[in-house]
Amino acid sequence: MGNARRSAVLAAISNFWNGSASIGFIALGCVLLGLGILGAFLPGLPTTVFVIGAAWAFGRSSPQLELWLLDHPRFGATLRAWRTSRAIPRRAKVAACLGKAVGFVLFVVMVKPSLWLACLVLIIMAGVAIWIICRPEPTAITIASQRLTSQN
Structure with a gap:
């Protein structure tokens, strides 16, 4: 994980503990991201829809986590394509x-x-x-x- 990503994650955690971020949306985003990661390994469980949902939830609670996900080397391009043109x-x-x-x-x-x-x-x-x-x-x-x- 690069320094910029690490800083974004640490800033998001700091915001979480300071109460400035929505706990519910961060929790939802974490659950959805976890399901998306599981979906990469389990047949029948989707990945993309859960990661898109995680980006949505992070977008409502933590701009740092949203940016981290949008810049992620594995998921970022797919998320940005979905956001800009609903492309898959x-x-x-x-x-x-x-x-x-x-x-x-x-x-x-x-x-x-x-x-x-x-x-x-x-x-x-x-x-x-x-x-x-x-x-x-x-x-x-x-x-x-x-x-x-x-x-x-």
Whole structure:
């Protein structure tokens, strides 16, 4: 962790203990970020939606933690693309759709739902997958402008 990130995290913790930040939103952001990190390792649990939610919660409570997340080497570009143009990278779209497919197969094999419940879950998951696929992808111009603004 670089000095700037470490300073941002320490400043956020200081604000937390001084009571100037919203405890509820910081707690929510931490929980969402934790779920997002778990989602990177557990099939069927999404990552991006939880990290986007964490950025939203941090944005309402701690500008330092929000900035830390937006500048994060792993999550930052995806978060900035979502904020600027509601764009989802192709790799994230593929991962989300594959995760939904694996999740549905595990649901059917392990739960053995009735036909109507399996169809209902399939329709909902397919609808969400279609929505994800229909989101725009970040353009090279968007990515370049994000790099310039994050360096300033």
